Amino acid sequence: MARIDFHSNVSDKLEYVCRLSRKIWSATKEGDSVRNIVIVGDKANLKKLDELLWLFSGTDFLPHCFIEDEAAAETPIVLTESFSSPAFNLVPHTDVLIHIGNAMPADIPALVGRFPRIVEVVTVNEAERLAGRERYKAYRELGHELHNFDQSKS
Numbered sequence: 001m002a003r004i005d006f007h008s009n010v011s012d013k014l015e016y017v018c019r020l021s022r023k024i025w026s027a028t029k030e031g032d033s034v035r036n037i038v039i040v041g042d043k044a045n046l047k048k049l050d051e052l053l054w055l056f057s058g059t060d061f062l063p064h065c066f067i068e069d070e071a072a073a074e075t076p077i078v079l080t081e082s083f084s085s086p087a088f089n090l091v092p093h094t095d096v097l098i099h100i101g102n103a104m105p106a107d108i109p110a111l112v113g114r115f116p117r118i119v120e121v122v123t124v125n126e127a128e129r130l131a132g133r134e135r136y137k138a139y140r141e142l143g144h145e146l147h148n149f150d151q152s153k154s
Contacts, residue, residue, distance in 0.1 A: 002112035
């Protein structure tokens, strides 16, 4: 079973994903292989996130690229619009998936079979909250371990 974390009531999704990605990526212990991250979302948000990951910190470098890039297989953080693109199935990343979109993954069993940890980021926007609730129900119905981290007090 996959561990699925819902980070809810996030005020600035893209800034939050930058901080979360930095935390996950930098948590690698010396001698361990780097934990790879796949971030799935809509094109407009991914373009903004791409820019923000470059500018996010003056001291941290978060190596990333879009999944179609020829370096995607070797880059720790990859960005993609779709769970079903051919590139999604080809990239070897299998550690952490961060979902910043509203779309329900079409094949949840395959997704949780591939990624032992899935993070769903849900903002305070009502449409995103409703979509997040639907995803939460779908994961719960499949029997996955769910954790909610309410960011409204952050």
